[in-house]
Amino acid sequence: MIEGYAGRESVTLGGELTLHISTDAPGFRLRFYRLGDTLDLVGESGEFPGTLHPAPAHPDGTPGRASPCDDWDWPPLTLPVPDGWTPGIHLVEFVECDENMAPPPLDLAHLEGPAREFFVVRPRVPGSRSRVLYKKSTFTRHAYNRADGPGPERAASLYDHPVHRPGGAGEPRGHKVSFHRPGGVIDLAYWDAPFIGWLERHGYRVEYATDLDLHEDPALLASYDLLLSVGHDEYWSERMREHARAFVRAGGNIMFLSANTCWWRVHLTDGDTAFVSDTDHHVGEEHPHLPAADQWWTPAPDGVGNPENSLTGVSFRNGGMWAATEWPGDRPRTGYTVQHADHWIYEGTGLRDGSGGETPDRLGAGTPLIGYECDGAAYALDDTGIAWATGEDGTPDDFLILGIHVLEPVHEDFHHPRWGHWNTVVREPGITSPRAATMGLHTAPGPVGGTVFTAGTTDWPVVCGREQDPAVVRVTRNLLDRLGRRRR
Template sequence: MGRESVTLGGEMTLHISTDAPRFRLRFYRLGDTLAFVGESGEFPGGVHPAPDHPDGLPGRASPADDWEWPPLTLPVPEEWNQGIHLVEFVECGAPGGRGNPPLLDLGHLEGYAREFFVVRPRVAGSRSRILYKKSTFTRHAYNRSDRPGLDRAVSLYDHPVHRPGGAGEPRGHKVSLHRPGGVIDLAYWDAPFIGWLERHGYPVEYATDLDLHEDPGLLASYDLLLSVGHDEYWSGRMRAHAEAFVREGGNIAFLSANTCWWRVHPTDGNTAFVSDTDHHVGEEYPHLPATDQWWTPSPDGVGNPENSLTGVSFRNGGMWAAADWPGDRPRFGYTVQHAGHWIYEGTGLRDGSAGGTPDRLGAGTSLIGYEVDGAAYAYDDAGTARATGEDGTPESFLILGIHVLEPVHDDFHHFKWGHWNTVVREETITSPHAATMGLYTAPGPTGGTVFTAGTTDWPVVCGHEQDPAVVRVTRNLLDRLRHRLR
């Protein structure tokens, strides 16, 4: 895609390379079903090479450079409904080509020869006061530019490119947004939750990370911002705009984890980004310390802990290392705290305050993981975990659910098989790592409310309705925060 966000009645730009003599495009909208919305005519095909990897790696393309495939510009019909859409590439006339394959459905959402894009209404907030932010910077960081039959394995994680900076470009690992890939994260995290939202009558509008980065007024049209699944990479402007939104009474629900872990710097007219991370290039770290880590004190990092916005941090949480992503995981769920809080209304869950054993939210499901965030905490005399605030978590953060992760292993690059692990933490934080669910209200007369699920897989468990209490908590959350409280 030339740009992943387009407007009803506007135009979209696609970039396609194929050895098929001709091709056509099918379009779908993602909701409770994958609804077919139209098909293009045929276009002539053409093969266009991928740029070589700048480090001269044989068989690898560049993850850092624009692939400069020629553009194909098409109108976005006014009669389409706003939302997340897919475009599917269909070969025509090639020997052994697919000809007229069956339409895609939700069971075949993941794969190559397809791409997603966000269709926005002409007037922001005209259809809903809830904005669903698709985590597109994170998607591009992990995109390996693979295709059927060819494992290119080039991304910020696989054979990355590190640039020294200069001439207006910051130092760090560079990733181009103009590369091919496929649909993976959308199928796992977003699709189940988007379907659930539509089934249960929650209209939402959609935007991308780049939309939030570029438009300081975007959030003024909404009362609730949703961050869903895996939302690891944030620009400074994204974060500044979200923080201003909360100060002015807007609400955020982080149904995500590993959230706001790395800062990114959009470059090249916002068609690429640079992030100074701790990822290997070959066998070496090109630059340490990684200065785009949000929480690390300046000058070794940004010096602005992510949990001052989200309430939690990956450095106090962990992840489940498994060869078969996302892997099977412990199914304990969250130990319930403050069961009388409105978030638990109608669940019937108990917190043990009457002398019994506290219930667990999401018990029997893989709610915890595959990555989780947490807050530094201590237990009071009643055995309730309370945030200490020593890691930057707001003082008003209320821990509503907690799951202690054991054992902990502090080396990100040498995970223990089959155990919870973490990345890094301050030496002064002594509380065990724990997945943490909770919320806080920003200070001041107009401060909004921020909820965090503390786990990447909340939208999966809710979307597939694997646990009635998780579903009810989500409904309580949306019903209360979809309108500004102040």
């Protein structure tokens, strides 16, 4: 058995990467890869001596579970990052050295699994390679990381056997997770790998950063014209919100090819190696604190009082998800009903919106574009049946709905301890429009205000990356070509 984690998931060319590795093998080697249209082997280490290190016990004494909130504190192994590497998302594979034959190198078909971790390699000068920044949603990754394989079942995360801290002594109240735990590769393989491959295949050069980079560096986005949020981007800090908002006001653009976006606020602790978020997740049979103070949209003092859709244009509370025995599950494949087909995002798609009396076309019809989680805006229909954002939920007044899909049915198996079933839950009084996945955009006020596009679905990068629908691909190209340079 071998596993490990990175001390920090973002490194700079010429800098150092710190790994923390545990194995019951006498020795191990490291293989390094760069993720692009292919998974390229870029280096391999010599042999290091192996040592087995324990996982810290769950602080609640839960049998067989490891702590999700404590630094696992395995000894560090620090390695130089070669100047000759190409910036991007890289993987390190932990390979045991024993009498058995070493496994073959990884490829894209076998990207997901344990005994490996990803990390971002950034150029020495931000923006020197591209004016587009791809933000890997690492906080969300850590929230879901169960740290339970390979080896004994020990699942613990923000969702499995979580730990709730009462707060005090400089630490906020809430559920806590540490970044210093092993986890392997899961979400990267599902959402990011297809889209990253598509970007490189079609000549779109981007640079990469993590949530922690955006949180820590208020000047980070100044080097870029476009920020990409991809897949599942659920957990955001206050500083991330502030930095993204300032970026758009200064003319920067954002593409949210994601959903369930900015649903929970997090507070960085332990020298930015862990976060705390006061959520509605249970601990055992109890809910330690309700209402959840770190819900972005909920009015203060019960929540943050800063609706996420003031930035994104949409919210998970106006969208939904589907029940599934196997993640990510199946869902309707009807796609988005097209609105305003004369808008520049639809250029070259040939899609119609029904304004000529015909039935509106659907973007992504026949593909799992809608879901598995979706965000939406409160809306009303005009006399022609076109949906317009009402703004009553915090969505900017100029948000233009370009595609919509009413969610029938919404996930009805999820039961919230305070609000009830999900299809009737977490909506402000007076909002009566059906829950609907919503695609659209808005522009910040002022002569240089940037544009924010939202796909309203987690699976846009999958459908685009796998080129399952030519119109989704063309819309993505139109967006990148237009928003990849800010207005001057």
